[in-house]
Amino acid sequence: GENVEQHPSTLSVQEGDSAVIKCTYSDSASNYFPWYKQELGKRPQLIIDIRSNVGEKKDQRIAVTLNKTAKHFSLHITETQPEDSAVYFCAASSLGNQFYFGTGTSLTVIP
Amino acid sequence: DTAVSQTPKYLVTQMGNDKSIKCEQNLGHDTMYWYKQDSKKFLKIMFSYNNKELIINETVPNRFSPKSPDKAHLNLHINSLELGDSAVYFCASSQDNILGLADTQYFGPGTRLTVL
Secondary structure, eight states: OOOOOEEEEEEEEESSSSSEEEEEEEOOTTOOEEEEETTSSSSEEEEEEETTTOOOOEEEEEEEEOOOTTTTTEEESSSOGGGOEEEEEEEETTTTEEEEEEOOEEEEEEE | OSSSSEESSSEEETTOEEEEEEEOOOOSSSEEEEEEEEOOOOOOOEEEEEEEEEEETTSOOTTTTEEEEEEEEEEEEEOOOOOOEEEEEHHHHEEOOSSSSOOOOOOOOOOOEEEO
């Protein structure tokens, strides 16, 4: 089965700086890579996703890059704000709607 | 309107009891899921289910069983609760892509289960 690794487990940045979270996956058949943000006590919510036929996708301050050859994908948050503080999860999925989640990154943005 | 809802939000029970958590989605999605999030915040898929197939994570004890009365509901029944079952349980749903590819999952608010 798929194995998704996520780094770092914790990340602290100063407000206004950029944050990068990296994930690797093992199954070359995986073709859908969503990123979720989970605030304390809340549900995970999709913030951005990318499919395997695309190398990069951007939505305002958030971007995701995918390297299929190396089997890794990354989340980039620019101009971080305190409200970006949360746990972020990457995930990978192939045909069949099986989702495999990374272990999460706790991001703290210091004002 | 809430897209994916779960009840109850909190569940406190004694070891050995049997309990159920209900999940409903009003998105018309084809596939529903149950996840367990432990104290370390790891999200582990337990089941995915649509009207064609139930996929069970092999690590899930058979004390856990999903029950789907219809396409909009997937309830989680747990027999003989153990201390290690304490966690937050999330229901989720997604629409089947026409090509059979995975698509966005929408999560419910979670049910915090505490086994005493």
